[in-house]
Amino acid sequence: MPELPEVETTRRKLLPLLRGKALLKILHQDPLRYRNTGEAEGKRVLDLERRGKFLLFALTEGKEMVVHLGMTGGFRKEKTPHARVEFVLEDGHLFFHDPRRFGRIWVVERGAYGEIPLLARLGPEPLGAFPFPPFYKALKGSRKPLKALFLEQRLAAGVGNIYADEALFRAGLNPLRPGQSLSEAEAFRLHQALRSVLEEAVALGGSTLSDKTYQQPDGVPGGFQARHAVYGRKGLPCPRCGGPILRLRVAGRGTHFCPRCQA
Ligand SMILES: [Zn+2]
Structure with a gap:
């Protein structure tokens, strides 16, 4: 399962690809795993942060897209046989690839993690202040x-x-x-x-x-x-x-x- 270093690496590689870009369309067939993604369509990516193993995409209009990679999830620039979600950007595509389908996406109002209890009760960031x-x-x-x-x-x-x-x-x-x-x-x-x-x-x-x-x-x-x-x-x-x-x-x-x- 991707842990902090893998998720942080993903964050660092995705941020320059996405910062300032609009998520024009988010295409998938699984609204239970990838929730409320319509709320993120048309919004721009302001920033990408990480908390524990969660990726937090700060979007315009006060929205936030939270992604957990699960056991086998990851972002890919190229479409794969296990691409579950396609992000249509102004200048290309990005895919969420996940063979075992334990990955999840939530679109929420910024910081409203009521649906994501694991995120709300995480301990401190070991590469942050970490007293x-x-x-x-x-x-x-x-x-x-x-x-x-x-x-x-x-x-x-x-x-x-x-x-x-x-x-x-x-x-x-x-x-x-x-x-x-x-x-x-x-x-x-x-x-x-x-x-x-x-x-x-x-x-x-x-x-x-x-x-x-x-x-x-x-x-x-x-x-x-x-x-x-x-x-x-x-x-x-x-x-x-x-x-x-x-x-x-x-x-x-x-x-x-x-x-x-x-x-
Ligand atoms: Zn030994």
Whole structure:
């Protein structure tokens, strides 16, 4: 699933293509997945921001188009067999491609996220101000495993399976540790590790896994997958100690870690 680095990369690539342009027509056949898109037709794109894994298109006349890429969604300049939505622009077309159809689009009045509860209750942006004291307090307030806490999106918005596993490896923390068991020094290491992993991943355009579903809008793959230390590396040697990487299910998701390096 696209996470913060993939969505941020998409944002950076789309903004210059769309800024100031009118969305003349938005064509699709699925009004339940792509809601109220008629309200965005004829409006211009003023800006494109990101919150967690959501893309927020600020439009003229006080409208906002919110897009969640789901498991396999992405924007493409070229039409694909899995193009679900076609955006007709003044100077061309843009497609929302989504083989598994978990992606969603909502058009709302700017900032009115009542229909999108997950967006309304996201935690802080880990590449924004991201102060340490509330992060530490949130960890200390929970008995849940660290991995589960990340997946809930309250500690930090936009972190999913890949980047939670990589940040926990970098911080040397076992994903099964309860949040409240962390010392302040360990929590600080995790806070730093999360930012460093995400910054590197954004700089490399995110991670394109072996299923190839995530691509940048111009069809270029991401580059961070080559830096994965644990994610998707079950049984392969840990880059730090050489021991085998383990995979467990935590909070229903495959979780990769080194039992020697992550205490
Ligand atoms: Zn190791």
